[in-house]
Amino acid sequence: MKLARIFSVAERVLRQLWHDRRVLVFMLLLPALAMLLFGYSFSGDITDVRVAFIDEDNTDLTESILESLESNDAFEITVLESVDDPQQLLLGEGYQAVIRIPDKFTSLYYAHFAMGVATSAQGTIDLTLDESDPQIATTVKMGLADAAMDLGEGGPVEIDEADLYGVEVRFIDSFAPAIMGLVVALISTVLTLLSIVREKVDGTFSRVWVSPLRRAEFILGYVVAFGLIALVQSLVVLAVGIAVFHIVINGSIVWAFVCVILFAIGSVGLGTLLSALAQTESQAIIFFPLVILPSVLLSGMMWPIQAIPRLLRPLSYIVPLTYSNRLLRAVMVKGLAPWEEPVGFIGVLVFVALTILVASAVLRQSASEQA
Amino acid sequence: MVDRTAVFQAEGLVKTFGDLRAVDHLNLFISTGEIYGLVGPSGAGKTTLIRLLCGLATPTDGEARLLGARMPTDRRDVEDRFGYMPQERAVYRDLTVAENLLFFGRLYAMSRSRIKERTSELLELMRLPRQANQLTSSLSGGEKQRLSLACALLHQPDALLLDEPTIGLDPALRREFWDHFHELNQRGQTILLSTHYLHEAEWCGRVGLIQRGQLVAEGTPDELRHAAARQSGLERPDMEQVFLILTGAGVAGGVS
Numbered sequence: 001m002k003l004a005r006i007f008s009v010a011e012r013v014l015r016q017l018w019h020d021r022r023v024l025v026f027m028l029l030l031p032a033l034a035m036l037l038f039g040y041s042f043s044g045d046i047t048d049v050r051v052a053f054i055d056e057d058n059t060d061l062t063e064s065i066l067e068s069l070e071s072n073d074a075f076e077i078t079v080l081e082s083v084d085d086p087q088q089l090l091l092g093e094g095y096q097a098v099i100r101i102p103d104k105f106t107s108l109y110y111a112h113f114a115m116g117v118a119t120s121a122q123g124t125i126d127l128t129l130d131e132s133d134p135q136i137a138t139t140v141k142m143g144l145a146d147a148a149m150d151l152g153e154g155g156p157v158e159i160d161e162a163d164l165y166g167v168e169v170r171f172i173d174s175f176a177p178a179i180m181g182l183v184v185a186l187i188s189t190v191l192t193l194l195s196i197v198r199e200k201v202d203g204t205f206s207r208v209w210v211s212p213l214r215r216a217e218f219i220l221g222y223v224v225a226f227g228l229i230a231l232v233q234s235l236v237v238l239a240v241g242i243a244v245f246h247i248v249i250n251g252s253i254v255w256a257f258v259c260v261i262l263f264a265i266g267s268v269g270l271g272t273l274l275s276a277l278a279q280t281e282s283q284a285i286i287f288f289p290l291v292i293l294p295s296v297l298l299s300g301m302m303w304p305i306q307a308i309p310r311l312l313r314p315l316s317y318i319v320p321l322t323y324s325n326r327l328l329r330a331v332m333v334k335g336l337a338p339w340e341e342p343v344g345f346i347g348v349l350v351f352v353a354l355t356i357l358v359a360s361a362v363l364r365q366s367a368s369e370q371a
Numbered sequence: 372m373v374d375r376t377a378v379f380q381a382e383g384l385v386k387t388f389g390d391l392r393a394v395d396h397l398n399l400f401i402s403t404g405e406i407y408g409l410v411g412p413s414g415a416g417k418t419t420l421i422r423l424l425c426g427l428a429t430p431t432d433g434e435a436r437l438l439g440a441r442m443p444t445d446r447r448d449v450e451d452r453f454g455y456m457p458q459e460r461a462v463y464r465d466l467t468v469a470e471n472l473l474f475f476g477r478l479y480a481m482s483r484s485r486i487k488e489r490t491s492e493l494l495e496l497m498r499l500p501r502q503a504n505q506l507t508s509s510l511s512g513g514e515k516q517r518l519s520l521a522c523a524l525l526h527q528p529d530a531l532l533l534d535e536p537t538i539g540l541d542p543a544l545r546r547e548f549w550d551h552f553h554e555l556n557q558r559g560q561t562i563l564l565s566t567h568y569l570h571e572a573e574w575c576g577r578v579g580l581i582q583r584g585q586l587v588a589e590g591t592p593d594e595l596r597h598a599a600a601r602q603s604g605l606e607r608p609d610m611e612q613v614f615l616i617l618t619g620a621g622v623a624g625g626v627s
Contacts, residue, residue: 008477016465019506203459207522210425210446210455211478 005213009221013195014228023191027229031183031236038179039172039245046139051075052098054083059106061151065125068147069099074139086128096133097140100126173248176241177256177328178301180234181321184260185267187233188226189291192271195222197284200275200366215363219356222268230264231257250335259331259338262348263324269355270320276362295321323347376402378530378561379424383433386419386584393419395584396433401563401577406556408575409565410614416584417565418458421534424563425455438530451479453530454523458538460515461522464508468499468518471507472525479526486525493521496551513544520551531555533564537571549574569610580617588617 017024053069055062070077083089086098102124109123127144131137199205208218234257241247249256270291278284295301298308299321308316316322326344330336338345381399385392393416401407409417422428423435426443435442440449462471469490476486494500497517502510507518520536533552537545549571556562556576564575572578573592580588580595588595592610599605599613608616 002480004480005478008474011477012463012466012470012474015470016463019465019467198464201459202464203457203461204463206422206427206457206459207455207461207475208478209427210450210453211475212447212450212480213478 001214001216005217006220006224009213009218010224010228013222013225016195017191017225017229027187027191027233028236030187031179031233032240034183035176035179035237035240036244038175039241045171046074046136048076049074049097049136049139050095051077051140052080052083052086052089052095053077054080054098054100056082056103057101057105061106061109062101064151065101065147069143072143072146074143086126090128090130096130096136098126098128099144100128102126172241172245174329174333175301176237176245176247177332178299178321178325179241180237180256180260181263181324181328182295182299182301183233183237184230184264185270185295185321185324186292188230188264188267189271189274190288192222192226192268193274193278193284193287194281196272196275197278197281201280205366215360218363219268219272219359222272223265226264226268227261230260234260249332251331251333252335252337255331255338256328259324259327259345259348262352263320263327266320266348266352266355269352269359272359273355273362276366294319298322300325320348320351323351377436378403378405378438379407379532379563380436381420381424381433382436384420384423384430384435385432386416386423386428387431392584394423397584397586399579399586401561403561404556404559406552406562406576407564408572408578409563409581410569410572410575410578410610411565411567411581413567415567415581417567417581418534419584420581421455421532421563421565425453425532451526452528453532454526454528456519456523456531456533456536458534460512460519462507462515462518465506467504467506468494468510469503471518471522475522476525481526489525489527493524497521513540516540516548520548524555529560531560531562531564533562535565535567537566537568545571569614572610572613580614582618587619 017027051069053066055066066077066079069075078095080089083098083100086100089095089098105123105125112122125144125148127140129137129140196205199208238247238249238253242249274287274291275284278287294315298305298312298316298319300308300316301321305313305316305322323344323346327338327341327348328344330341330344331338334341377400379399379401381397384394384397384399386394395416397416397420399420409420411417419428423430424437424442426435426437426446429443437446438449438452440446463474466474472490472493473483473486476489477483481489490503491500494503497520499514499517499521502514507515510518516536516539520533523531523533536552537548540548545568552562552564553574566572572580572595575592577589577591578595579586588598590598595613595617596608596610599608599616603612603616605612605616
């Protein structure tokens with residue numbers, strides 16, 4: 001094994017990419033674009049839900065409920081004087097919820113506290129809800145519950161929220177690690193696959209195998225090249241994440257990069273072993289959706305794995321990005337060291353070992369028995 | 372038996388792909404300093420034979436030896452002593468001409484400065500000096516082929532295996548390639564090349580006529596011509612006729 005030969009392969013791969021400006025631009029733009037697109041469209045924050053608010057009691061207490069609702073970014077509150085048929089507001093006028101506080105709400109509320117439990121009627125808020133979109137319905141329920149909790153001194157329950165990671169973790173904060181993994185996996189797998197298939201088509205493969213180059217050196221050359229590219233892409237994701245979405249990184253950036261590079265190595269292995277199944281570039285393209293779709297849908301990137309039907313969940317655990325997500329989130333959001341998230345860490349290591357081993361066997365095969 | 376003076380050697384060599392016998396009990400002995408042409412139609416087994424000799428394929432039976440080393444098992448012993456030009460042009464489209472040479476040179480542990488020297492020598496020889504920094508994909512077919520030959524010559528190997536090096540070239544350029552081969556041969560390189568242009572056999576030191584994986588006739592161009600003349604009664608058969616007569620396909624004119 002010679003370092004010089006490993007670097008000559010890495011240098012060649014990078015020079016090839018450098019000459020193909022379209023691919024180069026795409027490689028740098030993809031992480032930025034993915035972060036922006038996914039970041040904006042899946043930020044998880046629902047806004048502009050139209051809510052009608054009818055206050056028939058008009059006291060300080062009901063006023064504070066309205067204030068609390070209005071301070072919630074999710075709602076666009078319209079205060080109405082009265083309502084005859086709440087359903088008409090939903091079906092006819094496009095409201096998604098109608099909140100009505102009936103007359104005597106305040107007095108019932110205080111009476112309930114004064115008299116003690118179970119003896120008297122409670123103050124009741126009427127909620128009429130369009131449940132055709134469950135996520136919006138849930139947002140309204142949660143917003144209203146928050147407002148009721150907020151009733152201040154003497155409110156029914158107080159929840160004291162402690163931030164485990166020192167800061168409040170938003171959706172986007174735990175999304176950035178997933179984007180890093182996805183982009184790196186995609187580029188490393190797809191470009192390795194294409195590059196090796198192209199070597200077979202053009203015949204450079206034969207020339208390489210009669211030279212003193214070893215299989216291990218060949219793979220390591222690709223690993224070095226795509227490891228570097230993964231590093232640059234991760235930097236782009238983080239830069240966009242920090243500049244545009246103000247993402248918070250609790251953990252060590254260095255560990256995050258180590259993990260991303262590990263994942264890139266596994267992806268190079270995956271691309272190499274897929275190359276054995278394709279003889280032409282158009283055959284190779286068939287594999288792209290096979291790599292992309294499960295990663296996006298099953299890895300717990302967009303929604304938690306707990307949200308995936310039990311029957312499909314085992315599939316999640318054969319998608320490499322699942323482990324990368326766990327690992328990178330642990331490192332970047334929770335601020336742990338990689339080994340403190342054993343499932344993710346071991347999963348990624350097994351992915352690397354397995355793909356590199358199989359890739360190496362596959363290269364022996366395609367090198368020696370190409371008809 | 373290994374003969375030290377054999378550069379390319381095959382003994383009872385067989386290679387099958389499924390039901391197809393690409394190489395069928397073939398014996399070959401090419402010594403130092405020869406320029407040997409494997410001549411035969413497409414699909415005769417020329418490419419498979421060359422791939423067996425340079426260790427890219429494993430024999431089904433028999434032995435293939437290159438510079439005394441058994442291929443592919445002992446190919447590491449001779450890996451930097453031979454040059455190979457595959458039938459596909461086998462250069463990186465998305466590298467420049469000089470970068471292609473740089474990459475292959477580095478694989479053979481040549482220093483960057485040595486590669487630079489050799490690059491300007493070879494590009495001069497192949498009449499490509501102005502194309503050094505051009506992307507290979509922008510070259511013409513003939514230019515790519517010249518670059519491909521340069522890649523095989525870069526590390527100054529003792530033995531050269533050239534698979535259809537002149538395929539697709541115009542006659543003038545083909546002649547020029549042959550001048551290169553003779554010049555290299557005179558400088559001491561042993562050359563095994565294949566061609567399906569029958570008249571190119573004329574320019575080889577020794578010729579092997581290959582058909583359906585078997586060597587059907589072997590000798591200098593003159594020897595082959597005499598044998599064909601004896602068999603057919605033709606006064607002075609050309610190489611195409613020689614091939615048809617010696618492979619038993621009939622006299623030229625009878626078979627297209």
